Amino acid sequence: MISTLYDPKLFITNREYKCKFPERSLIDLQAIIEKPYLYIFGQSKSTDVDQFSYTSSRIGDLMQLPEPMEINGVPFFDVIRALSGNCPARQFESGQQRGGNFSCLCGMPSNEHSNLEFAYSFDPPSLAESFQLYKGGCLWTRFSLDNPSPFHNLKKEEIIEELEARNIYMYECNKTELQKALQTELHGVQRPPALLCTQELYIDDLAEYEIPACEPLHDITNVVQNLITELPAHFPEKSVQKEFQHFSSTTIGDKNQIRGADSRLYAIKLAKFVSTLFQSGKVSEEVFDLCTALVEITHLCYMHCSHRTPKQILRLYNQTFKFSYLRKCVIGVPEKMSERKFYGSHFHSLTVHDPQTNRLFCLRSLIPEQEERTFGDLRIFR
Ligand SMILES: [Zn+2]
Structure with missing residues (x-):
């Protein structure tokens, strides 16, 4: 699906709409302008080879972007700007490995x-830098649409050859050590970005294209679910534990997956519930601050473009930092799930990449909530 990014410089704002049509009731202009449209509808497996079958159509259409469309004699040039989606769609689009150590x-x-x-001191590569890293050795030349992962299933000699092409010389190492060294060198880069898998587009054509490392809808949903599941196990007093357990079972219960809208409601309910306990001295200030920070983060991620100011951008940095710190203070080592799941990619994306991405885009524009609503209807055609 594709949609237009709302920009108050190009489109009418809510305030202008109110002045122009005082008799009409208020509408959400950003939501109307960003309403997604069906672009390609197909059915395939989720493997890279199958997903590449749509790429040539996408590239064919992108080749026509330099041609402007005219509205009232004014030429408008469309630009491909951002991908909005959860993993593994993001990983496919950028050429990153699915899951694993990177x-x-x-x-x-x-x-x-x-x-x-570590995350704050780590310098994430741009799309061009990742592409350069991918082409830094010799085996990338084996890439084709039928063999989209040229670094997979390599023999020991092939790994040595690839490492030497990257000026990494390792002697007397076994295959596992060599594989680990190559993985560390590639940082999870497996192949070119999806739109560079043919010779038709060049990396410069994607200079304005961003594939954000976050997507607030799924990040928030998972973080809320994990927090509510984990919290009851972290209070020494049995009575408080019982109250949290009751809260957890009446919200999350035994559901494997919760809806995004429900998770946001549960975050608010959790903050209200914890506020009552805090006032009666049953939980610490850290627990109260942890839950209110999560509500604040949710609010900032779903903020309308008209409210996105430098102050609010900074606030998301502060709140995610506070949330990350408090989560480790209150929970520490999780008991109900593995550390890898509790502090996994959704937690990392929410606390590190959401504030970074918020500097570039209004996060609300990247939330595929409207797209997800259409999935139910589209499944009828299966
Ligand atoms: Zn990251």
């Missing part, structure tokens, strides 16, 4: 996702 597009090791200090 699941995030920033190339940070997955076992460091909870390490905020």
